[in-house]
Amino acid sequence: MCGIVGYVGKSQAAPILLDGLSKLEYRGYDSAGVAVYSDDHIEVVKTKGRLKVLSDMLDGGKNLPGTVGIGHTRWATHGEPSDVNSHPHMSGDGRFAVVHNGIIENYLVLKNRLIEKGFHFVSETDTEVIAHLVEYYYKGDIMDTMRSLLNAMEGSYALGIIRADKPDEIVAVRKDSPLIVGLSDEGNFIASDIPALLNYTRDIYHLDEKEIVILRQDGVSIYNMDGEPVNKKVFHVDWDVSAAEKGGYEHFMIKEIMEQPKALADTLKPRIQDGRVVLDDIKLTAEDLKDIHKIDIVACGSAYHTGVVGKYVIEELTRKPVEVDLASEFRYRSPILDQHTLVIIISQSGETADTLAALRYAKTQGARTLSIVNVVGSSIANQSDDVLYTWAGPEIAVATTKAYSCQLGVLYLLALYIGDLLGTIPADVYRDYVAELLILPDKIQSILEHKEDIQYFASRNFGAKDVFFIGRNVDYALTLEGSLKLKEISYIHSEAYAAGELKHGTISLIEDGTLVVAVATLDRLFDKTMSNVKEVKARGAYVLGLTTENNRKIEQSCDFVFYIPETLDLLLPSLAVIPLQIFSYYMALMKGCDIDKPRNLAKSVTVE
Numbered sequence: 001m002c003g004i005v006g007y008v009g010k011s012q013a014a015p016i017l018l019d020g021l022s023k024l025e026y027r028g029y030d031s032a033g034v035a036v037y038s039d040d041h042i043e044v045v046k047t048k049g050r051l052k053v054l055s056d057m058l059d060g061g062k063n064l065p066g067t068v069g070i071g072h073t074r075w076a077t078h079g080e081p082s083d084v085n086s087h088p089h090m091s092g093d094g095r096f097a098v099v100h101n102g103i104i105e106n107y108l109v110l111k112n113r114l115i116e117k118g119f120h121f122v123s124e125t126d127t128e129v130i131a132h133l134v135e136y137y138y139k140g141d142i143m144d145t146m147r148s149l150l151n152a153m154e155g156s157y158a159l160g161i162i163r164a165d166k167p168d169e170i171v172a173v174r175k176d177s178p179l180i181v182g183l184s185d186e187g188n189f190i191a192s193d194i195p196a197l198l199n200y201t202r203d204i205y206h207l208d209e210k211e212i213v214i215l216r217q218d219g220v221s222i223y224n225m226d227g228e229p230v231n232k233k234v235f236h237v238d239w240d241v242s243a244a245e246k247g248g249y250e251h252f253m254i255k256e257i258m259e260q261p262k263a264l265a266d267t268l269k270p271r272i273q274d275g276r277v278v279l280d281d282i283k284l285t286a287e288d289l290k291d292i293h294k295i296d297i298v299a300c301g302s303a304y305h306t307g308v309v310g311k312y313v314i315e316e317l318t319r320k321p322v323e324v325d326l327a328s329e330f331r332y333r334s335p336i337l338d339q340h341t342l343v344i345i346i347s348q349s350g351e352t353a354d355t356l357a358a359l360r361y362a363k364t365q366g367a368r369t370l371s372i373v374n375v376v377g378s379s380i381a382n383q384s385d386d387v388l389y390t391w392a393g394p395e396i397a398v399a400t401t402k403a404y405s406c407q408l409g410v411l412y413l414l415a416l417y418i419g420d421l422l423g424t425i426p427a428d429v430y431r432d433y434v435a436e437l438l439i440l441p442d443k444i445q446s447i448l449e450h451k452e453d454i455q456y457f458a459s460r461n462f463g464a465k466d467v468f469f470i471g472r473n474v475d476y477a478l479t480l481e482g483s484l485k486l487k488e489i490s491y492i493h494s495e496a497y498a499a500g501e502l503k504h505g506t507i508s509l510i511e512d513g514t515l516v517v518a519v520a521t522l523d524r525l526f527d528k529t530m531s532n533v534k535e536v537k538a539r540g541a542y543v544l545g546l547t548t549e550n551n552r553k554i555e556q557s558c559d560f561v562f563y564i565p566e567t568l569d570l571l572l573p574s575l576a577v578i579p580l581q582i583f584s585y586y587m588a589l590m591k592g593c594d595i596d597k598p599r600n601l602a603k604s605v606t607v608e
Helices: 013-022 051-057 107-116 127-137 142-152 252-258 260-271 286-290 301-318 327-333 353-364 379-383 402-422 427-448 451-461 474-490 499-504 523-537 552-556 569-591
Strands: 003-009 031-038 041-048 068-074 096-104 155-163 166-175 180-184 187-191 203-206 212-216 219-223 294-299 322-326 341-347 368-373 386-389 466-471 493-498 515-519 542-548 560-564
Touching (some): 003 013, 003 096, 041 051, 068 155, 096 127, 127 155, 260 402, 260 427, 301 474, 402 427, 523 542, 542 552, 542 569
Parallel strands (some): 341 368
Antiparallel strands (some): 212 219
């Protein structure tokens, strides 16, 4: 959540800051601002609302000359969305401007100390505390100042700071919140994410925890907390800028839905060689796995939902017990972890605060850790014993689609890899799974070619007030994601239930016209799910059925049916999720919602 962009170089800073921030709008925000060193002082312009409001105030940046500056899009944590709570924040003497992502957990203690020393606060934010602390600690040496600042603060942060007495520099640092450095001959940059910089450079540094960066027009210096220089390897971004553009689609979400065949193929096919799953980038051996007594999957949101599917897949193929935890709850239930536990961490960004904290906790308990992430060099990737990248490419829409599909693909690969090493998968079953994984992208493509059927259904039902999703086994696991997708972008209330649980209370909510989505892709559980469909139909529900092509008898029970191709039972969620994503997209589109930037949500949740 939130976005940071900073620039120091030969060009005018404000237009670059606004352009960079526009590429970070997907992260979620409620206000925006910039600070530029202009005419011998730091000028701050900020406002509540969309970035366009700020851009209009600055005439696209033309009204604010200067070649060094920092910009920010804020998602409110401390203090309501308002002009005064927007970033950047200034020190009391006007010498320093600060932008900040994250949360300073001890800000109230620090704020009270500063008030006692005569500092005056104008906002409700924790970030203003940072600005005043920089002023308090600064005695002419910025490195000493930063060390004192970092020792004083508790919590998560990515900081960008400019100062009036050194108007040719930006100072930056990160802890538990993403920040990258961009390098070019025309100047240097900081940003929260790569898309902000693609118009200007493809060469970046990934910063590690508490590395302090000083950027100038002609170079970048990085230091550790002891003030020692740090040598970094340049990472070259090899995906095209068009991957972060809409490419003719109305929204990023539908573009990314349509990209799923390619994204999943990019995830799966390089790791299947000569009929075998090959994961050369992880170090788990058969001996290691025999010593693992339990697997924990830990994640948030949609990543958690892939973990719920993963539990069914891994347990069946490896015969290892699997628990699935919400990362925000994991540490607080005192989970039983030791050296015989494998903890699988799933996060699209690799920076999700709760998930990162869960990873660190697992490591303190001696557990082996393996992460599934999309962003190379992210905190979770760097701190895990093993990492599997999804290779999904950039995902801009807040509501995940292709990242979910690629995470699921990696879980399939991992389950087959572990089962193969442990000898728990018969050779013919293993061959069937590998062969079917390779053609999953083509089957997804065939589903996408009939998306207009779901569009038609959405056009008839977008006025629904409540939607209930039901299913059994992996179908139930999938409905969790279907329900989340609908509610987060269309704002329609929806819930997912194991179909057999309806009679234990939930069925009291069903009345005439209630929309129910029944997922019934498993042949062995089809009749049981249909009995639950009959229960809701008897109480007036209108039912959308989702099943495989051989289950035509579903038409006897449901009002509208969408079919997916046949595949192996455990792989069905990869196909069935596609029409649920399309359904959510068109329901939101018909309602006129801001699909790529749903209210109150952020793409990368870097606060707990």
